[in-house]
Amino acid sequence: MSGFDTLAAELVEAGRELYRRGWVPATSGNFSARLDDGTIAITASGRHKGRLTAGDILRIDAEGRSLDGRRPSAETGLHLGIYRRFPEVRAVLHPHSPAAVLASRLFKGELVLADHELLKALDGIDTHAHRLVVPIFANDQDIPRLARQVDQWIERHRRLHAYIIAGHGFYAWGRSVAAALTAVEALEFMFDCEVRLYGVRS
Ligand SMILES: CSC[C@@H](O)[C@@H](O)C(=O)COP(=O)(O)O
Numbered sequence: 001m002s003g004f005d006t007l008a009a010e011l012v013e014a015g016r017e018l019y020r021r022g023w024v025p026a027t028s029g030n031f032s033a034r035l036d037d038g039t040i041a042i043t044a045s046g047r048h049k050g051r052l053t054a055g056d057i058l059r060i061d062a063e064g065r066s067l068d069g070r071r072p073s074a075e076t077g078l079h080l081g082i083y084r085r086f087p088e089v090r091a092v093l094h095p096h097s098p099a100a101v102l103a104s105r106l107f108k109g110e111l112v113l114a115d116h117e118l119l120k121a122l123d124g125i126d127t128h129a130h131r132l133v134v135p136i137f138a139n140d141q142d143i144p145r146l147a148r149q150v151d152q153w154i155e156r157h158r159r160l161h162a163y164i165i166a167g168h169g170f171y172a173w174g175r176s177v178a179a180a181l182t183a184v185e186a187l188e189f190m191f192d193c194e195v196r197l198y199g200v201r202s
């Protein structure tokens, strides 16, 4: 049961952490958290995500309409798509991390993560033997079109833990801001391992 102020503070802190790790350079990335009433706290567009203040978090309704007149993230539609599909999700994080971008240069269409103990950091996965398919979508400045692609993938596969946007970054989520941060950290670690492994093998 978290109110807007608490969630806004968590998103500000998440931005500091992700920037410290080098995963939201310049003004990249966006973060959101869903409140009990279905409204969403989300980063304002164009802010430096490592230097957010509570005033940089605004509230939108479930259709993405700003409730205070300010402009939410340009990629709001991608957050809404995840909240619509997964009622248990309470936070969505979007880093522009190096390993995700590098992975999208090396692997086409999807990246399969298997035999990683860190898979267990993700919600609902309880063994390293799980085979997690992370789809890689082509980058697109048309966010509604990109959101439709993600939605069609979910429709076909019924399950999704994260996705990469080629040359751009990735999206991950969880039942809380803390859980979404854990997912981001685990995924970035596994992406990094796969990229290095590719380098060693080639
Ligand atoms: C610094 S360019 C990055 C943007 O184009 C976009 O991909 C992004 O992640 C941040 O957009 P924003 O509108 O601030 O949420």
Ligand SMILES: [Zn+2]
Residues within 6 Å of the ligand: 028, 029, 030, 075, 094, 096, 168, 169
């Ligand atoms: Zn982005």
